[in-house]
Amino acid sequence: MWVLPTPGFARYHAALTVPYGALDLRYRMDGREVTLPPGIAHFLEHQVFSSERGDAFEEFARLGASANAFTSYDQTTYLFSTTDRFHECLALLLSFLQEPAFSRRGVEKEKSIIEQEIRMYDDMPTVRGSRNLREALYSDHPLRYDVGGSVDSIQLIDADMLRQVHDTFYHPARMILFVAGDLEPASLMQHVEAVPSRDWGKPVTIQRHRYVEPGGVLRPLVEVWLPASIPFLQVGFRDARLPSDRREVARREILAGLIHYCLFGKTSDLYWDLYQSGLAGNAFSAGYEAGDDYGLTVVAAETEDPRKTADKVLATVEAAQATGLDEDSLERARKKMLGNLVSMFNHPESVGQTVVSQLLQGLGPLELLDMVAGVTPAEANRRLLDFMDPRSHAVSIVWPASPGGTGG
Amino acid sequence: MLAEFQTACLKNGTSVHMLSTQRFKTLTVRVYLQRRLEAVANTRTALVMRLLSRGCDGWPTTRDLTRRFDSLYGSVMGTGVGKSGGLQLAHFHLETPAEQYLPQRPSVGGPAIQTLGKVMTAPVIKDGAFPADATDQEVAYLARDIRGLINDRTRYSVLRCTQEMCQDGPYGLSELGRLEDLDSVDPRNLYSHYQQLMAKGPMDVFAVGHLPPGIPELLAAALDFPRDPAPRETNHVAPRTRAGVREVLEELDIAQARLCLGLRCYVPPAHPDYYALLMYDGILGGFPHSKLFVHVREEAGLAYDVWSFVSAALGFQYIVAGVHPAHYRQALEIIEHQRRQLADGSVSPHELESTRAALISRVKATRDSPSRLIGAAYSGLLTGRTESPEEQVAALSRVALDDVVRVAGQVQLDIIYLLAPEGGTEAASPGRQ
Numbered sequence: 128m129w130v131l132p133t134p135g136f137a138r139y140h141a142a143l144t145v146p147y148g149a150l151d152l153r154y155r156m157d158g159r160e161v162t163l164p165p166g167i168a169h170f171l172e173h174q175v176f177s178s179e180r181g182d183a184f185e186e187f188a189r190l191g192a193s194a195n196a197f198t199s200y201d202q203t204t205y206l207f208s209t210t211d212r213f214h215e216c217l218a219l220l221l222s223f224l225q226e227p228a229f230s231r232r233g234v235e236k237e238k239s240i241i242e243q244e245i246r247m248y249d250d251m252p253t254v255r256g257s258r259n260l261r262e263a264l265y266s267d268h269p270l271r272y273d274v275g276g277s278v279d280s281i282q283l284i285d286a287d288m289l290r291q292v293h294d295t296f297y298h299p300a301r302m303i304l305f306v307a308g309d310l311e312p313a314s315l316m317q318h319v320e321a322v323p324s325r326d327w328g329k330p331v332t333i334q335r336h337r338y339v340e341p342g343g344v345l346r347p348l349v350e351v352w353l354p355a356s357i358p359f360l361q362v363g364f365r366d367a368r369l370p371s372d373r374r375e376v377a378r379r380e381i382l383a384g385l386i387h388y389c390l391f392g393k394t395s396d397l398y399w400d401l402y403q404s405g406l407a408g409n410a411f412s413a414g415y416e417a418g419d420d421y422g423l424t425v426v427a428a429e430t431e432d433p434r435k436t437a438d439k440v441l442a443t444v445e446a447a448q449a450t451g452l453d454e455d456s457l458e459r460a461r462k463k464m465l466g467n468l469v470s471m472f473n474h475p476e477s478v479g480q481t482v483v484s485q486l487l488q489g490l491g492p493l494e495l496l497d498m499v500a501g502v503t504p505a506e507a508n509r510r511l512l513d514f515m516d517p518r519s520h521a522v523s524i525v526w527p528a529s530p531g532g533t534g535g
Numbered sequence: 536m537l538a539e540f541q542t543a544c545l546k547n548g549t550s551v552h553m554l555s556t557q558r559f560k561t562l563t564v565r566v567y568l569q570r571r572l573e574a575v576a577n578t579r580t581a582l583v584m585r586l587l588s589r590g591c592d593g594w595p596t597t598r599d600l601t602r603r604f605d606s607l608y609g610s611v612m613g614t615g616v617g618k619s620g621g622l623q624l625a626h627f628h629l630e631t632p633a634e635q636y637l638p639q640r641p642s643v644g645g646p647a648i649q650t651l652g653k654v655m656t657a658p659v660i661k662d663g664a665f666p667a668d669a670t671d672q673e674v675a676y677l678a679r680d681i682r683g684l685i686n687d688r689t690r691y692s693v694l695r696c697t698q699e700m701c702q703d704g705p706y707g708l709s710e711l712g713r714l715e716d717l718d719s720v721d722p723r724n725l726y727s728h729y730q731q732l733m734a735k736g737p738m739d740v741f742a743v744g745h746l747p748p749g750i751p752e753l754l755a756a757a758l759d760f761p762r763d764p765a766p767r768e769t770n771h772v773a774p775r776t777r778a779g780v781r782e783v784l785e786e787l788d789i790a791q792a793r794l795c796l797g798l799r800c801y802v803p804p805a806h807p808d809y810y811a812l813l814m815y816d817g818i819l820g821g822f823p824h825s826k827l828f829v830h831v832r833e834e835a836g837l838a839y840d841v842w843s844f845v846s847a848a849l850g851f852q853y854i855v856a857g858v859h860p861a862h863y864r865q866a867l868e869i870i871e872h873q874r875r876q877l878a879d880g881s882v883s884p885h886e887l888e889s890t891r892a893a894l895i896s897r898v899k900a901t902r903d904s905p906s907r908l909i910g911a912a913y914s915g916l917l918t919g920r921t922e923s924p925e926e927q928v929a930a931l932s933r934v935a936l937d938d939v940v941r942v943a944g945q946v947q948l949d950i951i952y953l954l955a956p957e958g959g960t961e962a963a964s965p966g967r968q
Binding site for chain 2: 133134135136137138177182184185188189190191192193194203208209210219236239240243244246247249250252302329353354355357393394399402403404410429457460464465466467469470471472473476500528
């Protein structure tokens with residue numbers, strides 16, 4: 128349990144994170160192999176908060192709080208914020224996670240709700256383009272699937288499966304609780320201890336499957352046509368080498384942020400060139416996702432000429448790998464990252480998300496700041512050669528199906 | 536909210552509202568210029584605000600400017616346009632990390648404010664005009680943004696619904712402007728539009744957080760340029776031009792239909808029933824415990840998202856939902872049934888008190904965020920509601936079920952707007968009463 132005291136703030140935040148996410152579809156437990164359908168972590172998240180003993184959103188609302196939950200690749204997080212009756216809300220959160228009910232009827236009803244959610248995302252050009260890209264890059268790794276799974280894959284989910292995953296991964300010993308608010312950490316501990324807990328026994332040891340992808344990609348280019356006003360491009364690069372441990376994943380994420388600023392940021396040669404030739408607007412960004420067995424850079428852009436833009440992105444990566452990074456840019460990137468880490472403390476819930484993902488990677492809660500301060504140009508240049516492998520890159524384009532749409 | 540700020544007046548008539556607090560780890564500055572929302576002018580204002588981020592004296596390109604702010608430890612400066620009822624709001628935004636938490640306590644806030652002043656008062660101008668190449672680029676990018684409104688299906692459906700509700704007024708205009716106005720702009724008339732924008736109309740400045748020493752002087756040096764702050768425009772509720780409910784169906788090749796209902800509430804922001812209106816909206820669709828979420832999503836499983844919100848400035852309520860095209864009638868029937876239930880006073884103590892608690896919680900949390908503080912204070916200036924959070928909590932606590940029912944009874948459905956795939960739903964019959 129981690130506490131961020133925020134004197135003077137009216138709102139309290141609490142987030143309980145389970146280290147079980149959309150990618151956890153294959154693991155060994157008690158000597159047997161478990162394989163699960165895509166979308167199960169997200170389904171479980173829905174099911175936990177719409178438990179048949181009462182809907183979580185309603186119960187939190189009764190206390191004046193607002194609750195939410197989200198599933199990402201490697202975690203599921205349940206959170207609430209409130210200005211009043213914080214301890215009652217916290218007890219409610221802890222109890223909801225302990226005893227969800229999984230009836231057949233409830234699970235079937237949830238399927239139709241999740242199906243609508245999946246269909247809503249399917250209409251979004253960015254979401255569709257992203258899935259096409261991941262399907263082109265990965266043959267076996269569950270990054271191929273959307274976090275929510277597909278309309279077909281969720282049909283395979285049943286109550287027994289959900290109960291089994293819950294018993295395995297929702298063990299209190301695995302969870303991280305983060306709390307922010309105008310409160311005393313010591314008294315909070317007492318309140319948490321006072322919440323009744325079922326007898327969980329010892330957590331079972333889990334060995335997650337480590338996927339090994341062959342070099343190269345399945346398809347270099349995927350195109351699809353959807354109603355939109357402008358083509359949407361995503362260029363993905365897999366890391367050339369995989370990290371050796373979780374701490375290295377954290378370090379890579381920092382370095383990726385700095386390197387992406389230098390190559391693709393708003394002050395980079397590439398962005399400025401694209402902007403002046405009318406090929407980049409506000410929607411041009413680069414992101415990095417990494418875990419034990421994957422590292423993926425995605426450069427995303429709304430652009431009138433996606434092929435030309437994709438070529439320029441590739442050329443930028445190759446040129447940087449040949450000549451190294453501009454040191455002025457790197458220094459600016461570092462200042463910006465440090466400043467952003469300070470500004471983040473205006474948003475206790477963002478601090479929570481950052482701290483928890485650091486903890487899951489085996490870092491201390493604020494070790495990140497020292498890591499950023501300690502980055503050297505030599506290290507950044509070494510890392511540049513390790514990730515964004517031009518031989519393992521793919522391009523995804525969503526073309527507008529009807530020119531200009533009906534807007535304006 | 537405004538009472539929490541210290542207000543000073545610059546010689547040019549600009550009000551500077553300051554709130555010094557250690558609660559935040561930043562300094563946030565926001566400058567608002569207020570204009571009436573009008574065709575042609577709205578497009579030009581949107582363009583000028585884009586051009587002002589293209590460079591200024593000392594940092595002549597966007598790239599130079601961004602490098603400047605990035606070097607100030609990731610300070611963020613932005614320009615943009617927004618909309619409140621019949622007003623277009625042009626704004627400049629600046630956020631810098633508090634100096635005392637940075638290595639060696641560098642000077643950040645002062646230099647950032649000086650640079651913001653240059654952005655506003657010393658853009659790159661040659662021979663009485665913006666640079667032609669930058670103008671061409673920004674015209675193209677703005678055109679793209681206007682066309683791109685359709686990519687956000689929810690926002691687009693709300694805008695289209697508003698247009699259908701306000702066919703005779705400016706309220707249905709987008710703050711981004713109109714494609715057809717872009718043909719008549721050139722670097723010279725945009726420069727004169729810029730001069731007008733800066734010279735006339737109300738200008739408000741907000742500064743919140745770790746204020747560097749001498750902030751009033753810094754802001755005065757940056758922003759006390761000659762101008763004439765004409766009287767503040769106030770919003771009027773857009774009049775309704777016809778009776779009955781109109782259905783509007785627009786086709787787009789999508790899998791999920793977007794439904795947007797436009798309703799008229801007849802409660803202007805300064806009306807005593809304003810807090811009852813907020814309660815009504817909250818009970819109906821503002822929260823996950825609300826009637827619409829519970830009955831349309833949780834019980835009928837007909838929608839992933841379904842919620843309502845109020846545009847206080849216009850006195851409109853919107854109900855939006857994402858539904859399977861074939862289920863849209865069914866969803867609409869449940870929504871209408873829930874509205875009738877509310878107007879008949881069928882509200883459980885849980886619905887009433889959960890909504891009150893959630894609204895009170897939202898009000899209390901205003902002080903937790905610089906942008907919410909500034910947003911609340913500025914909207915208080917625009918609507919004339921200047922209550923403190925404590926006064927708002929008291930007003931919400933006093934709302935009785937009778938007040939909610941009274942407001943619910945006077946809300947009228949005006950437009951049913953549906954964005955749906957071709958032939959995916961039975962055709963919406965026009966002119967349904």
